[in-house]
Amino acid sequence: MDHIVTFERFQRVGRRWLAKAVSELAWEEVFGCSESRLELTSGVVYTYRAVRRIWGNLDIDATTIRRDGDEPDPLQFVIDARDELGMNPATEAMFLQELKNTLRQDCAIDVRWGKRTADELTDLPTDSLHAALEGHPKAVANKGRLGWGVDDLARYGPENGAPIRLEWLALDPGRVRQGRGAGIESECLLRSALGDDQTRRLLAEAGGTERVFMPVHPWQWDHCLAQSLVADIAENRVERLGPFGPPFVASPSLRTLVPKDGGPYEIKLALGILNTSAWRGMPGKYIEQGAAISDWVADIVAADPVTAPFVTVQKEVLGLWWDDPLMAQAPDAPYRWHETLGAIWRQNGEFLLPGRRVLMMAALFHEGADNEPLAAAFARKAGLPLEEWLRRLFEVSVVPLWHILCRYGLAFIAHGQNINVVLHANVPVGITVKDFQGDLDLVDRDFPEAESLPPAARAVLPRKPPAYIVHNIQTAHFVTVLRFLSAGLARRGLLPEDRFYALLRQVLHAYIAAHPELSDRFALFDLFQAKMPRVAINRVRFQIGYEDSAARPLPARGTDLDNPLAAPLEPAADYDAVSSAAQ
Numbered sequence: 093m094d095h096i097v098t099f100e101r102f103q104r105v106g107r108r109w110l111a112k113a114v115s116e117l118a119w120e121e122v123f124g125c126s127e128s129r130l131e132l133t134s135g136v137v138y139t140y141r142a143v144r145r146i147w148g149n150l151d152i153d154a155t156t157i158r159r160d161g162d163e164p165d166p167l168q169f170v171i172d173a174r175d176e177l178g179m180n181p182a183t184e185a186m187f188l189q190e191l192k193n194t195l196r197q198d199c200a201i202d203v204r205w206g207k208r209t210a211d212e213l214t215d216l217p218t219d220s221l222h223a224a225l226e227g228h229p230k231a232v233a234n235k236g237r238l239g240w241g242v243d244d245l246a247r248y249g250p251e252n253g254a255p256i257r258l259e260w261l262a263l264d265p266g267r268v269r270q271g272r273g274a275g276i277e278s279e280c281l282l283r284s285a286l287g288d289d290q291t292r293r294l295l296a297e298a299g300g301t302e303r304v305f306m307p308v309h310p311w312q313w314d315h316c317l318a319q320s321l322v323a324d325i326a327e328n329r330v331e332r333l334g335p336f337g338p339p340f341v342a343s344p345s346l347r348t349l350v351p352k353d354g355g356p357y358e359i360k361l362a363l364g365i366l367n368t369s370a371w372r373g374m375p376g377k378y379i380e381q382g383a384a385i386s387d388w389v390a391d392i393v394a395a396d397p398v399t400a401p402f403v404t405v406q407k408e409v410l411g412l413w414w415d416d417p418l419m420a421q422a423p424d425a426p427y428r429w430h431e432t433l434g435a436i437w438r439q440n441g442e443f444l445l446p447g448r449r450v451l452m453m454a455a456l457f458h459e460g461a462d463n464e465p466l467a468a469a470f471a472r473k474a475g476l477p478l479e480e481w482l483r484r485l486f487e488v489s490v491v492p493l494w495h496i497l498c499r500y501g502l503a504f505i506a507h508g509q510n511i512n513v514v515l516h517a518n519v520p521v522g523i524t525v526k527d528f529q530g531d532l533d534l535v536d537r538d539f540p541e542a543e544s545l546p547p548a549a550r551a552v553l554p555r556k557p558p559a560y561i562v563h564n565i566q567t568a569h570f571v572t573v574l575r576f577l578s579a580g581l582a583r584r585g586l587l588p589e590d591r592f593y594a595l596l597r598q599v600l601h602a603y604i605a606a607h608p609e610l611s612d613r614f615a616l617f618d619l620f621q622a623k624m625p626r627v628a629i630n631r632v633r634f635q636i637g638y639e640d641s642a643a644r645p646l647p648a649r650g651t652d653l654d655n656p657l658a659a660p661l662e663p664a665a666d667y668d669a670v671s672s673a674a675q
């Protein structure tokens with residue numbers, strides 16, 4: 093008997109999913125609905141109680157949802173909304189499978205973590221807290237994990253926290269692209285990550301150090317590499333060495349693993365599964381320059397007085413990617429077939445900052461069983477009024493991100509997994525930034541402040557115009573993180589949304605006043621325009637289906653959003669005073 097999925101639990105998580113799906117799909121303009129009613133062309137009517145929030149999204153009370161007056165079924169909703177969703181039959185069937193997988197994992201999260209209050213969740217170790225998170229807030233089928241069965245989910249799903257031992261391969265160095273950070277030597281890295289004894293055993297198994305040693309996810313070896321590397325193994329370009337090293341656990345991104353018992357490095361590995369719209373492989377485009385880019389970013393933020401107190405770079409110390417000799421002759425093959433074997437070692441945030449907590453930004457809007465956002469629990473434990481806690485959060489996160497964009501033309505895609513908040517005694521004191529493999533853009537103008545960027549690194553970074561690149565903050569951070577945090581605080585009656593964004597405006601305008609030398613850049617990367625693009629991610633999957641493509645799918649665009657930061661400004665706080673308090 094499956095004790096994870098019960099009738100009562102499936103109803104509970106199904107209602108929560110429906111509330112999210114109706115809200116996000118209406119916000120993406122897949123269909124229109126009111127604050128109480130969704131009428132579908134199938135003739136089915138869904139009713140509920142909801143509040144329209146400041147970004148135009150519906151905040152639906154999941155307990156009130158009814159389908160034609162009866163108990164709703166999340167899977168039936170997809171059939172009821174068939175005309176509106178616009179999927180062809182094959183796409184609809186695959187989406188239903190993604191949704192079924194998501195609902196089952198929502199049940200698994202509910203079993204293990206669903207009864208804990210916000211206070212209890214904030215008391216958990218960081219890895220356990222991350223395991224309790226519900227996944228991408230905008231993707232409606234956010235735990236599809238196509239390719240994994242229930243045994244795989246038990247072994248490798250982040251919600252379970254099971255220990256994972258890395259498999260190791262010894263590779264022909266002539267087929268491996270590498271990028272390493274300054275001063276990084278492979279054997280020293282191995283000893284730091286695996287320990288002396290395990291490193292000696294690994295090297296002895298390979299018979300020397302002339303090969304490149306690459307870790308792989310055990311699922312990837314069993315379900316992909318053991319077969320796809322058959323010719324390379326036969327011709328001695330690849331040798332499997334077996335499992336080595338300490339246990340790791342999966343983070344919510346699935347392919348990023350962190351050392352279970354602490355350690356200097358986390359590792360990002362290729363996974364041949366489809367999750368939240370893309371195959372989770374490892375592209376080779378940036379691998380040779382990722383470490384150099386992260387070294388450069390670390391240097392500029394450490395030398396800048398605005399960012400130095402607050403920003404820590406989780407540097408990529410070593411990137412490896414297998415340049416498959418056969419697939420190299422098929423450059424137009426779908427991207428997933430070029431991304432089956434790769435690894436990135438990067439610094440572990442909590443190891444870099446001992447005594448401080450390094451949490452995914454997505455943790456802040458997660459809610460406990462008492463419906464309290466974790467940000468509110470952290471503020472209470474810090475002994476700070478919520479507004480003061482949020483002011484410090486904005487000061488150490490949004491201001492540095494915007495400063496780096498305005499001064500250097502460099503934009504992090506600042507969603508809830510790429511940007512971590514650093515807490516000391518539960519107070520926000522900084523952020524860490526990571527993931528320089530495709531989640532970092534450079535403005536399409538040559539800023540003198542960025543002249544020191546190495547030419548080879550500059551050549552691989554995407555160059556984008558100011559009006560586009562500013563949305564790495566607006567869409568990835570404001571809409572994908574702060575939208576959910578402000579709604580959760582308002583729902584709980586802790587802070588009205590207009591006040592939430594007034595605080596953010598105050599902090600940003602105080603920063604503007606303190607840096608008149610950047611006035612042209614502030615206008616170039618304007619966070620305060622009345623309208624901003626609405627970016628849709630679910631609608632794209634409905635349109636393009638699940639067939640392989642040569643490139644990762646791009647989001648769609650809807651009608652423009654009203655920007656909450658464009659509202660009239662309240663008196664600005666003193667930037668220097670806020671900055672000093674945040675330190």
